[in-house]
Amino acid sequence: MRDVVVPVIAISCQGVSKSFALVDKGSAWRLAFGMGTDVPTFEALKDISFDVPKGQFVGILGKNGAGKSTLLRVVGGAYSADRGRVAINGALSAIYELGLVGNPQLTGRQYAERLLTVHGFKKSQRGPMIADIHDFSELGDRFEDPVLTYSAGMMARLFFSTATAGNYEVYLLDEILSVGDQHFQSKCWRRLRDRVSRGASGVLVTHDWSAIIKLCETAHIIDKGRVTYSGPPERAARLYLFGEVARQAMTSGYARFIEKPADIQIEAGRDLVIGARAEILKPVEVGAVFVIERLQPGYGWEIALMSRSVSPVGREPGIYHVNIAVPRLPLDPGTYQASLHLVMPDGELPTRRVLLDGFGWLDGNGITLNVLGDPDGGLMLPARWSVSAA
Amino acid sequence: MNIMGFDRRDMLMLSNLFRMALTDRYLGSALGTVWAFLSPLMLLGIFCFVFTFVFPNRMAGATSTLTFVIWLFSGYGPWLSISEGLSNGTASVVGSAGIVKNIAFKSELLPVVGALLGLVPLAVSFVLIALLQLVNGTLPQPAMLILPLVVLLQLVFVAGLGMFLGALNVFVRDTALILPNLLTILLFASPIFYALTAYPAFAQSVLVFNPFYVIAECYRDPILNGRLPPLWMLAYLTICASLSLTGGLLWFRRLKNFFDTRL
Incomplete structure (x- = not known):
C-alpha cells in the first residue's frame, strides 16, 4: 500500500x-x-x-x-x-x-x-x-x-x-x-x-x-x-x-521608477536586457545600481552579478530610460532575484548612497529571474555587462 | 516494564551516569581512582587511632583492640557510605546542571547515582573488615548473606533523602553548605562510635529508632555476632526506605519542573 x-x-x-x-x-x-x-x-x-x-x-x-x-x-x-x-x-x-x-x-x-x-x-x-x-x-x-x-x-x-x-x-x-x-x-x-x-x-x-x-x-x-x-x-x-515595514529606508521626492519591470525568463548564455523608465523629480545626480542574487532554499544566498559602480542616470528632472544589458548571461540555470535601485550621493558623506526607489527581494518587490538551460552546459567567460541610461 | 516511573532505558542511563560520576569525581587528581579507596581508609585509620590509643577506655564492649576495630569499622564504614551518598545526592542536580539543561532524561536518577557512589567507601570497609577478621581467625558467617538486603535498603533510603536534598539544593543553595555540619551532628547523635548502652536510658529509647543506628546495627549483628539482625529492625528499615523513596520521588518530581528557572 x-x-x-x-x-x-x-x-x-x-x-x-x-x-x-x-x-x-x-x-x-x-x-x-x-x-x-x-x-x-x-x-x-x-x-x-x-x-x-x-x-x-x-x-x-x-x-x-x-x-x-x-x-x-x-x-x-x-x-x-x-x-x-x-x-x-x-x-x-x-x-x-x-x-x-x-x-x-x-x-x-x-x-x-x-x-x-x-x-x-x-x-x-x-x-x-x-x-x-x-x-x-x-x-x-x-x-x-x-x-x-x-x-x-x-x-x-x-x-x-x-x-x-x-x-x-x-x-x-x-x-x-x-x-x-x-x-x-x-x-x-x-x-x-x-x-x-x-x-x-x-x-x-x-x-x-x-x-x-x-x-x-x-x-x-x-x-x-x-x-x-x-x-x-x-x-x-x-x-x-x-x-513589518518590509522595505529598506528610501528617500522619496527625488526620483522614482514609473513602472516595475516584469519577471524574466531567459536561456542561459543569451543576452539579458531589462528596461525600466525612471523619473527624476528634483535636480540631483541620480544613478542606478543593479544586482542579481541567487537565493534558493536548500542552496544558499550569494551575489551572482553586481554592477561595480553607480551608473549615472541623469541630473535634471525628466523621464529617463534605464537599460540593463548582460551579454551572454553568465549564470547557471536556476532562479535568481534581480534588484534595481535608484540612488544619489549623500550630501554629507559622498561615498555613501541614499536609496531613492527601487525593486528588490528585500523590499518585497524583487524581479524574479528564471535562467533556463542545460545545467551541465557550462559558462562562457569573461562576461561584461553594462548599465546605461538615456 | 515500569517501576515507579522508571523503565529499562532509565536503568541503562543510570549505569552510564554512575560510571560518568565515578570518573568525574576522581579525574584530574594525580592518584585518580586510588583516592576513592584512600580517603575512607585514612578516615577509618584516624578513628581507629583515636579510639584505641587516645581514648582506649571508650571501647564499646570489646574484648581486644582488634575486635573493637572490627566493631568500629562495621558501623563507621556504612556511615561513611551514607554520608558520601547524601552529600553526592545533595550536590547532584546543581553539579550536573549541564546535563540537566541539555539532555532529555529523568533527572531523579542523579540523586540515585549519588547514593550509589556511597558504595565505594562501603566496599573499602568490607574489604578491610574481611582482612581483619582473617587476622582474628573469624570465619565468614552464613548470617552475612543478609548483608546485600541491608545494602539495598540503605541505598534506597539514602537515594530518597538525596532526592529531597538534591531538589531543595537547586532552590536553596545553602543546603549543600549546611550538610557537612548536619552530618557531623547526626554522626555523634547516632550510636555509631559508642554502644547504645553508653547513652542515658531515656535517650536510648529514642535513639533505638534512629534509622542510621538501625542501619549500623543491621551490619554489625551479622558481621560481629554471626546472627541475623532483629526482624523488627529489618521491617522498620524497609518502611523507612519505602517512605523515603516515595516521599523523595514525589518531592523531586514536583520541583523538577522549576529546575530550568534556577540552573
Whole structure:
C-alpha cells in the first residue's frame, strides 16, 4: 500500500507554551515547600505550533531572548512544556548550546565517548563513530588533550562532529553553524545537506538569516515567544531584517521608477536586457545600481552579478530610460532575484548612497529571474555587462 | 516494564551516569581512582587511632583492640557510605546542571547515582573488615548473606533523602553548605562510635529508632555476632526506605519542573 503518499511529519509541535517562574531568594523557599503558586512567571513561549515534514529543515529566526533556544529545548524534551504537545518521529540529536556537559578535564576523545554513551550508543557502535568524530573534527593530536584547553572554535568542531556522527533522523541545532572557521562551516553544511538528502529532518535556530536560506524550505520568526511569521525563508529573512515595514529606508521626492519591470525568463548564455523608465523629480545626480542574487532554499544566498559602480542616470528632472544589458548571461540555470535601485550621493558623506526607489527581494518587490538551460552546459567567460541610461 | 516511573532505558542511563560520576569525581587528581579507596581508609585509620590509643577506655564492649576495630569499622564504614551518598545526592542536580539543561532524561536518577557512589567507601570497609577478621581467625558467617538486603535498603533510603536534598539544593543553595555540619551532628547523635548502652536510658529509647543506628546495627549483628539482625529492625528499615523513596520521588518530581528557572 504505497500508492498514497502522506507527508510524514518528523516533528510536530502543537500549542506549546512555557513559562519560567521568576525565582528570587525569598520565593525559592516558598516554591520548594509548595506555597509558590503566586510566584511571578515570565512566559517565554506562547502557544507555538509548527510541523516539520520528514526530509526538511525548518528555520527559526528571532532576536536574542525571543525564546528560540527555549523552544528548541522544549522540542528536544530537556524542558517540559506547560501546555501543548510535542511529538518527534525518529532518533533525535540535539545541540542546544556550546555548554559543557561534564568534566572539562576529559580529553576530546573521552568527551565524545561520553556524549555518545549518554545518547545510548553501544560500545561496538562507538568505536567507528569516535574514529569518524576524530576525522571530521580535524582536531588531530589535540583530540587527546583535555577539552578545557580547547578554543571555542575547537569545542564547536568537537560538538558538531559528535552530534552528527550517528545517522540520526531528527536534528535540533542551535546557532551551531555560526561558530568555527569558514572551512569547517562549509564541511558542516555539506554534512547537513547529505543528511537531509538521506531523509533527515530538523530545526535550525539562529539569528543568521543566510543560514536559514541555505538549509530550510520553511522558516518561522518568533518574537517575544510568539510565532509572528511562517512561510518561505527569503520572506522570513526580509521581515526579520526590516520588520513589518518590509522595505529598506528610501528617500522619496527625488526620483522614482514609473513602472516595475516584469519577471524574466531567459536561456542561459543569451543576452539579458531589462528596461525600466525612471523619473527624476528634483535636480540631483541620480544613478542606478543593479544586482542579481541567487537565493534558493536548500542552496544558499550569494551575489551572482553586481554592477561595480553607480551608473549615472541623469541630473535634471525628466523621464529617463534605464537599460540593463548582460551579454551572454553568465549564470547557471536556476532562479535568481534581480534588484534595481535608484540612488544619489549623500550630501554629507559622498561615498555613501541614499536609496531613492527601487525593486528588490528585500523590499518585497524583487524581479524574479528564471535562467533556463542545460545545467551541465557550462559558462562562457569573461562576461561584461553594462548599465546605461538615456 | 515500569517501576515507579522508571523503565529499562532509565536503568541503562543510570549505569552510564554512575560510571560518568565515578570518573568525574576522581579525574584530574594525580592518584585518580586510588583516592576513592584512600580517603575512607585514612578516615577509618584516624578513628581507629583515636579510639584505641587516645581514648582506649571508650571501647564499646570489646574484648581486644582488634575486635573493637572490627566493631568500629562495621558501623563507621556504612556511615561513611551514607554520608558520601547524601552529600553526592545533595550536590547532584546543581553539579550536573549541564546535563540537566541539555539532555532529555529523568533527572531523579542523579540523586540515585549519588547514593550509589556511597558504595565505594562501603566496599573499602568490607574489604578491610574481611582482612581483619582473617587476622582474628573469624570465619565468614552464613548470617552475612543478609548483608546485600541491608545494602539495598540503605541505598534506597539514602537515594530518597538525596532526592529531597538534591531538589531543595537547586532552590536553596545553602543546603549543600549546611550538610557537612548536619552530618557531623547526626554522626555523634547516632550510636555509631559508642554502644547504645553508653547513652542515658531515656535517650536510648529514642535513639533505638534512629534509622542510621538501625542501619549500623543491621551490619554489625551479622558481621560481629554471626546472627541475623532483629526482624523488627529489618521491617522498620524497609518502611523507612519505602517512605523515603516515595516521599523523595514525589518531592523531586514536583520541583523538577522549576529546575530550568534556577540552573
